[in-house]
Amino acid sequence: MRKDAVQNRERLLQAARQLFADGGLDVPLEEIARTAGVSIGTLYNRFPTRDALVEAVFADRVATVADLAERALAMDDAWDGFVAFLTGVCELQAADLGYNDLAARTAPVDGDRGYGLMLKILDRAQRSGELRPDVTLADMAFVLWGVAATIRATHEVVPGAWRRHLALTLDGLRTATAHPLPAPPMFTEQTRAALRKC
Numbered sequence: 462m463r464k465d466a467v468q469n470r471e472r473l474l475q476a477a478r479q480l481f482a483d484g485g486l487d488v489p490l491e492e493i494a495r496t497a498g499v500s501i502g503t504l505y506n507r508f509p510t511r512d513a514l515v516e517a518v519f520a521d522r523v524a525t526v527a528d529l530a531e532r533a534l535a536m537d538d539a540w541d542g543f544v545a546f547l548t549g550v551c552e553l554q555a556a557d558l559g560y561n562d563l564a565a566r567t568a569p570v571d572g573d574r575g576y577g578l579m580l581k582i583l584d585r586a587q588r589s590g591e592l593r594p595d596v597t598l599a600d601m602a603f604v605l606w607g608v609a610a611t612i613r614a615t616h617e618v619v620p621g622a623w624r625r626h627l628a629l630t631l632d633g634l635r636t637a638t639a640h641p642l643p644a645p646p647m648f649t650e651q652t653r654a655a656l657r658k659c
Contacts, residue, residue: 466507469507473493473494473497473499473503473507473508473514474517476493476494476496476497477493478518478559479496480559481518481557481558482559482560484559485561485562486511486515486562487562488559493514515559522557522563523575526549526550526553526575527574527575527578529545529546529549529550530575530581530582532545533546533549533582534578534582538589539585539589539591539592540589540591540635542582542586543582543586546582547604547605547631548627550564550605551608551623554623555612555616555620555621555623558613558616561609561612562613564605564606564609565606565610567653568602568652576598579598579601583598591635593636595646597646599646599647599648600646604634607626608623608627608630
């Protein structure tokens with residue numbers, strides 16, 4: 462790309478990062494272009510769809526989540542690793558409404574690095590006997606979805622309220638407090654379809 466094209470792309474990414482962080486993923490693209498000081502046509506030339514822009518903006522967050530997962534797997538205690546991973550992801554969500562929206566609208570994809578790491582975290586915590594054995598990766602998507610809704614509702618009033626929500630949820634995920642679940646787990650495609658409706 463030409464130097465001016467690279468600069469325009471960086472200005473768009475910087476504007477999108479800030480506006481998404483403050484207002485979430487539904488910020489108008491025209492506002493992003495205006496904040497970046499470029500035309501909407503320039504935005505579409507660099508990022509033909511909102512999804513392409515979102516993917517570019519949050520590529521670093523996806524890598525950060527994978528790093529969190531690696532650190533969780535390196536912890537001696539499997540349950541502590543599970544809790545550290547979920548807490549770390551929720552901290553990322555709480556710090557950035559755009560990432561919070563993204564986490565609430567997407568589910569891990571089979572074959573991705575993050576998907577495999579999350580399965581290992583789940584399996585390890587279950588094998589330790591601390592995490593109830595009937596929890597699935599699809600269930601974890603809804604844990605993050607629930608925390609995302611709490612973050613969205615409380616971030617301006619009580620910014621740390623999500624920590625209480627997560628702590629209550631974690632207590633419900635422990636084997637020692639488990640009761641039979643009233644419905645079967647959702648399939649991966651069902652989970653993705655439900656998240657797309659958010």
